[in-house]
């Protein structure tokens with residue numbers, strides 16, 4: 001469903017500030033696969049997702065979604081097949097617009113936008129049903145501005161927006177990192193629910209090893225722009241945090257455990 | 265006194281069209297677009313030259329609208345295709361328009377005295393010119409507010425609104441933010457030039473200097489409208505702009521009446537806008553809990 005082939009990405013190439021973020025990265029994801037992606041700060045996780053989404057062009061290599069080469073497509077064209085949720089809850093929703101307006105914009109992802117009214121009565125019913133299932137009480141205040149919602153509510157709404165029109169690939173970049181632990185767990189449950197119901201091909205970046213092990217059916221670890229670990233199936237199910245720490249220590253020569261955030 | 269008020273109302277209604285244009289870039293697209301200083305004079309120039317050449321005043325006014333749209337398109341292309349910052353793109357177009365406007369007019373100003381204008385047909389019913397302007401201005405502003413309320417509720421209109429609010433999200437939802445920015449700039453500058461054409465015909469002359477400082481007048485009207493008549497609902501926000509533009513003109517007429525020299529007008533307006541824009545900071549400064557407030 002997603003194929004990233006020999007992708008290289010550096011920032012400021014050809015200058016003394018050159019920063020190589022991805023070195024010949026190749027990943028192939030089958031339909032319905034749920035990958036959790038971990039790695040230290042600056043490993044290149046966000047860059048990988050941004051190269052898939054078209055936020056950045058790549059220096060070398062190709063990106064295919066469902067066998068279609070999207071390497072040269074601009075971000076807004078690729079959006080037709082991608083659902084995205086970002087780390088910053090402010091990024092995924094429009095604060096000055098209502099909940100239903102945000103959903104209506106998301107419902108038209110990849111569609112041609114014309115002079116029809118931006119939201120129809122029939123859609124409102126659909127949105128209400130979806131919001132009810134989030135159990136956040138948002139279904140009764142669909143016209144309030146998103147800016148009035150909490151970070152967790154906004155992330156849950158962004159998740160719903162990203163999946164309202166089924167994407168071929170769902171990209172989640174540390175989408176619970178800015179939330180308190182309890183809210184983060186709730187948003188992860190919602191993520192799991194939406195991914196399962198829609199059988200979504202998903203790549204989820206997380207800095208939390210437990211979550212990386214608990215969720216998904218494949219785990220990828222990155223380090224300095226490369227994939228250093230790729231585990232799936234039974235092996236992934238048996239994985240423990242200690243295993244991961246040891247593997248990380250081997251590839252990096254650093255103590256991953258010192259990074260408290262990773263274990264929180 | 266009544267004359268002063270009706271005069272202010274008539275002028276305010278024409279400037280309301282310009283104010284709505286400024287609102288579209290400043291509030292909806294979230295950019296300060298200085299093109300307007302050139303496009304308002306361009307609207308006046310095209311209408312005045314057209315009328316002098318014998319064109320129907322309504323046609324001349326429509327051409328002015330089209331000219332403004334072209335100016336907006338240029339700024340939009342400079343910004344989105346050549347990646348020049350929005351503020352600078354607007355300044356470049358504004359400067360270029362100065363020369364363009366002089367070429368259109370062939371001289372620095374054109375008088376429209378005793379010529380047909382869009383107001384003439386109302387005057388022919390025996391209406392005084394000021395009242396003719398108020399009647400036509402009201403009709404136009406009403407039509408415009410309704411049209412824009414509809415447009416910004418459509419799919420394309422919503423896409424323009426979300427572009428100003430959150431461009432990252434807009435792109436992630438498949439919106440070409442370059443296109444929506446350009447569209448917004450075209451609509452905004454079209455309206456500003458349209459307003460320029462109406463103003464020139466109301467005062468019976470067009471002047472190449474006319475745009476100088478107009479952005480500040482537009483902003484002042486937007487802010488006065490929001491502070492005094494602000495509403496949540498989009499229709500309410502649009503009508504507040506009209507009321508803001510009219511209120512601004514009334515305030516100006518009154519301070520002039522009270523004896524302020526006309527040359528100080530721009531200083532007065534600039535200070536008013538500076539104060540209005542800094543209200544949030546002033547409020548926070550006056551707040552005794554300001555040290556606990558982190559924003």
Ligand SMILES: Nc1ncnc2c1ncn2[C@@H]1O[C@H](COP(=O)(O)OP(=O)(O)O)[C@@H](O)[C@H]1O
Nearest residue numbers: 011019021039040041042043044045046047048
């Ligand atoms: N926009 C950018 N400009 C310059 N350097 C960047 C940019 N984005 C990321 N980088 C660099 O690329 C490397 C990978 O960053 P990133 O993909 O954000 O890491 P991660 O998400 O794994 O923490 C880092 O060294 C970072 O400094």
Ligand SMILES: [Mg+2]
Nearest residue numbers: 045046047174
């Ligand atoms: Mg990151």
